[in-house]
Amino acid sequence: MPSPKPRAQLTAVVGAQWGDEGKGKITDYFADECDYVVRFQGGNNAGHTVVVDGEVYKLHHIPSGVLYSGPISIIGNGVVINPKGLIEEIKNLRERGITPNLKISTRAHTIMPYHIVMDECLTSHQGDLAAGSTKRGIAPVYADKMYRHGIRIGDLLEPAIFEEKLIRSFEFNKNIIQKVFGRQFDLTMDDIYTDYLSYGEELKSFITDTALELYYAYKEGKNFLFEAAQGMSLDIDHGMYPHTTSSSTVAGQMSAGTGVGLNGDRQIIGVAKAYVSRVGISPFPTELHDERAEELREKGQEYGTTTGRPRRIGCLDLVQLRQAVRVNGLTDIALTKLDVLAGFSSIAVCTSYKIDGEIIKEMPASLDKMRRAKPTYTELDGWEEMSKDRVKYFCENGGSSLPAGMRKYIKFIEEEIECRISILSLGPDRNETILR
Ligand code: GDP
């Protein structure tokens, strides 16, 4: 089945919940018809899965358009890169017969080995306020960027500048790890210097000023597909702070994270699971602790793509989705894992929270309120289990062929959050998708 053509010159795919909604799948679905597929934030804390004819690909830095030979994959300046991890990712793809047509922004910051040590220290220091990080060094690398002693991937191609910056960054992190956290520090600057210069050498042919390339391409009318990492509630400003990641995960970041002023017409697709999963620590008002959670976790294989951790499972939360629609300016929603939510006689959907006796329909900023939020549920009819053949039938016959319970579920959500659900996903494979 060929990819559908995106409606706009600029299409963004963003996470509408807590990450792992199926952004990789939806990005891949649209990618073939796009000139550029662009990551604009996050790093290898992301794990995006694409399934094509039963073959599973897991991507961490590289945009999910890479499986097609047409589009150019861009890692924008807002992304943080673990160079060793990225080299490995490129190698793994090559071994599977895929040659990434990849360009990396010279301005993207690099994750250093001491950032990973620092991530460990921060997680234990923050205790109950930690987010349960993926331990990929994400908070420390973004913090060093903001302190302004970070190292950019382009610096690895300029040994003297790299050395000048590394001394400051290394000493800063070493001192904190040893003197603030009292931890042993075994890394040496010489080893890091040598290793990172060799990573720079290996990545050299990909590193360029991607902001300029995208600017000229945009003026020529080329179309772009932006792939976010993480999701609404993990956004550093609008998410459930401090249980978030350390970047802006919302669509507004696509300009800052690529360096292109993007004024053209846009389609902004929020990807949401038909239920909710969460890997990591935070209040989770609709979390399930009964056999429904177990069933959905096993059936939906809800284990972290990056860390393998079991994902916490809950009912669909429309307070969360309402915020995603509002903050991202969503034009569309892609609702995924509808096949997994099958087989229940009824399904509970959270339409608001009750906090101190008050009904709250919009996501509170207060952590205290979030800790006390009790979900208010509406019970809707479920739909029957579906075999792979049945999924194939639905995908061939479109939205109107779907079970009545599922159609009502979709309509109810659309009315509550005032956004059109125009993409339905009924399985992990590229083909198991319906456009409405
Ligand atoms: P991402 O981080 O948002 O790209 O999502 P992940 O790849 O981390 O997690 C989503 C998981 O669900 C992956 O294993 C996908 O292959 C799988 N998936 C995506 N859409 C569907 C769907 O509609 N049905 C089923 N059963 N699996 C899906």
Ligand code: IMO
């Ligand atoms: P994708 O792109 C799900 C979560 C972590 C933790 C918090 C902070 O695959 O959807 P970090 O390592 O960023 O400091 O962790 O964010 N987290 C994710 N959860 N999917 C992701 O990415 C995530 N990236 C980070 O579990 O709670």
Ligand code: MG
């Ligand atoms: Mg993921």
